[in-house]
Amino acid sequence: MSGKQSDGASDEIYDVIIVGAGAAGVGVAITLQHVGIEKFVIVDRATVGASFAAWPAETRFITPSFPSNSIGMLDLNSIAIGVSPAYNMRVEHPTGAEYAEHLQSLANYFELPIMENTNVSSIEKDGDIFKVETENGLMQAKYVIWSAGEYQYPSLSGFTGAEHCRHTATVDKYADLEGDDFLIIGGYESGIDAAYHLARNNKQVRVFDMEGPWESNSSDPSVALSTYSFERMRHEKFEQNVKLHANTIITLVNHVNGTYQITTGDGQTFDSKVQPLFAGGFDGSHKFVSHLFNTRDDGFPEVNTNDESTIVPGMYLCGPSVRHDGHIFCFIFKYRQRFAIVAQAIASSLGLPTDDFIEAYKSWGMYLDDLSCCGQECLTC
Numbered sequence: 575m576s577g578k579q580s581d582g583a584s585d586e587i588y589d590v591i592i593v594g595a596g597a598a599g600v601g602v603a604i605t606l607q608h609v610g611i612e613k614f615v616i617v618d619r620a621t622v623g624a625s626f627a628a629w630p631a632e633t634r635f636i637t638p639s640f641p642s643n644s645i646g647m648l649d650l651n652s653i654a655i656g657v658s659p660a661y662n663m664r665v666e667h668p669t670g671a672e673y674a675e676h677l678q679s680l681a682n683y684f685e686l687p688i689m690e691n692t693n694v695s696s697i698e699k700d701g702d703i704f705k706v707e708t709e710n711g712l713m714q715a716k717y718v719i720w721s722a723g724e725y726q727y728p729s730l731s732g733f734t735g736a737e738h739c740r741h742t743a744t745v746d747k748y749a750d751l752e753g754d755d756f757l758i759i760g761g762y763e764s765g766i767d768a769a770y771h772l773a774r775n776n777k778q779v780r781v782f783d784m785e786g787p788w789e790s791n792s793s794d795p796s797v798a799l800s801t802y803s804f805e806r807m808r809h810e811k812f813e814q815n816v817k818l819h820a821n822t823i824i825t826l827v828n829h830v831n832g833t834y835q836i837t838t839g840d841g842q843t844f845d846s847k848v849q850p851l852f853a854g855g856f857d858g859s860h861k862f863v864s865h866l867f868n869t870r871d872d873g874f875p876e877v878n879t880n881d882e883s884t885i886v887p888g889m890y891l892c893g894p895s896v897r898h899d900g901h902i903f904c905f906i907f908k909y910r911q912r913f914a915i916v917a918q919a920i921a922s923s924l925g926l927p928t929d930d931f932i933e934a935y936k937s938w939g940m941y942l943d944d945l946s947c948c949g950q951e952c953l954t955c
Contacts, residue, residue, distance in 0.1 A: 578685045590614035590920060591706050591715040594722035594859070595622040595682030597906050598893030598913075600677050602719055603686050605913040605940075608655075609921040609931045616686060617708060619693040623677035625725035629670025631747040636763055636800040637907060638666050646936050653679065667802065668809045697863060699886055718918050720866075722859035722894040727849040729857045735827030737853035738834060742768050749775055753848030756780070757836055759824050760853030762787050763803060768851055770806045773815035780844060783834070786820025796902040808821045860895045870897060874895050879943075880919040881912055890916045898945050911942035 589611055592599050595618035604618050618624070637650040639660030649658040651668070659668060659676050668676070681688060689710070696707040697718060706713040728741040742764045745751065748771035756772050758765045761783030769779045772836045788807065790798035799807075806812060823839035827850060835845045860867070860875050867875035874897045877886050881896055883889040896903040896912055903909040914935040918928045935941040 578638075578687045586714070587703060588613050588615055588713070588715040589924060590717045590719060591704065591713055592616045592721055592892075593697075593706075594618060594720070594893070595620075595677075595681070595688055595690070596625050596721065596723045596893070597623075597653050597673075597677065598685065598721035598723060598909060599679055599719075601906075601910055601915045602721060602892045602916060604654045604680065604684050604936075605917040606683060606920070607686070608934075609914075609917045609928060610926045611917070611924065612686065612920055615713075616688045617692050617694055617706070617713070618688065618690055620726075621678075621690045622681050622688065623674030624878075625723055626670040626677070627674040628725065628743070630742070630745045630768075630771075631669070631671070632670050632749065633666040633767055633947050634671065635665070636795075636802040637905065638802070639663070639668065640666070646937070648940065653677075653910050653913075654684075655935065655940055658888045681894065695863075697866065697889075698886070701864075702888075704888065717888045717890065719890045719892050719916060720860065722862070723893050724856035724858040724895065725846045727859055727861070729855050730852060731782040732854055733824050733826060735829075735871065736852065736854075738827045738829045738918070739850045742851055742853045743856070745851070748772055751777075753846075754778060755846045756848050757844055757846050758782070759827075759836070759850055760855070761785075761818065761820070762853065762855075763800065764855075765851075765853035766799060766803045766807065768853060770803075770809065770812055770818045773811045774809070776811070777815060779816045780819065782818060782819045782822045782824055782838070782844075784821070784823045786818070788818060789820055794902075796904050796908075835875060846906075858895050860891070863889070879915075881916050882919065890920070892916060901945060911940055912952060914941045915943060 595616050599616050606614050621756045639649050639651045641658045641661040643658050649660050651659045694711050698705050704715045704718045728743040730736045756779045758781045759890055761781045765781055769781050772779050780867055789801045805941055825839050826837040828835045833845055834850055837842050837843050864891045867883045868885050870876050875891055877891050878884050881891050894904040896909050921928050
């Protein structure tokens with residue numbers, strides 16, 4: 575068990591209920607604690623860090639951890655000021671299991687109130703109070719922060735026959751996959767990660783992507799591949815065993831007589847006896863609260879400058895689903911900069927002082943309120 579276990583549902587009205595105990599949920603909870611909000615609770619349908627623990631065994635963080643806090647530069651994988659996963663774990667690129675353990679240790683250290691193994695079935699606002707229905711009963715709060723993340727909701731859509739594929743998020747260990755000839759649909763980080771591990775096990779791999787992020791000239795890691803991926807693509811086994819197909823749209827996947835066949839937009843076909851792997855991203859958990867947000871043209875929730883719903887006051891969003899204009903906050907080092915924005919908004923409405931809090935978080939690069947700086951060359955974004 576992690577943190578300080580809550581007693582569960584009651585007539586108590588919390589100041590804040592946080593849904594999700596991953597990096598976003600734990601991070602924003604610590605931030606609420608720092609600003610002086612005490613009456614909050616985290617609710618998670620599984621356990622702290624469960625999504626990270628579910629990563630394939632070989633998968634590691636693409637962002638490096640470095641204990642740079644002593645010079646005022648926060649570790650890229652940190653979710654709290656003054657905390658460095660690299661210092662605690664002595665690992666530069668942690669696995670998902672290692673990072674889940676890190677989140678659990680933070681929950682314990684900060685004594686965060688957590689209700690684990692508690693599924694939220696509905697959230698509605700009645701007057702000024704949110705009614706959060708869980709399998710353990712009704713919970714109530716003045717504010718709700720949705721931070722349930724994406725990883726547990728993989729997407730299997732986008733072309734006919736996608737159901738014949740296996741999403742990379744469902745792989746326990748690449749070394750255990752049987753077969754010698756793999757087709758991977760999706761060439762961003764998850765697709766390249768899968769190709770790398772399969773290639774190192776002497777598997778033949780073909781990767782198909784409708785664009786080809788390995789050819790992108792952008793420095794934004796939300797668009798182009800990370801340097802960690804580029805470095806691994808230069809591995810001898812990757813160069814020998816992986817063939818990359820950029821600007822290749824998949825229109826159809828068939829499974830006939832034990833053979834999988836994928837068809838591209840220009841009519842080419844590729845066959846394999848091995849079930850294709852799909853690295854096409856995630857539907858995200860925000861679909862469960864779509865009634866509490868307007869929806870942007872790209873399908874993500876619309877939020878105001880405080881990451882609050884534009885139609886339901888008091889409903890906030892934290893984590894990889896946060897979008898502002900064309901800015902994508904899909905990595906920890908991006909969306910953590912918005913924790914203090916949410917915490918300040920809630921604290922101010924509760925009458926708590928925030929000036930010293932804001933100054934401290936700005937000094938750590940954990941308070942991004944000027945979105946005009948978020949061009950692809952902006953080092954703080």
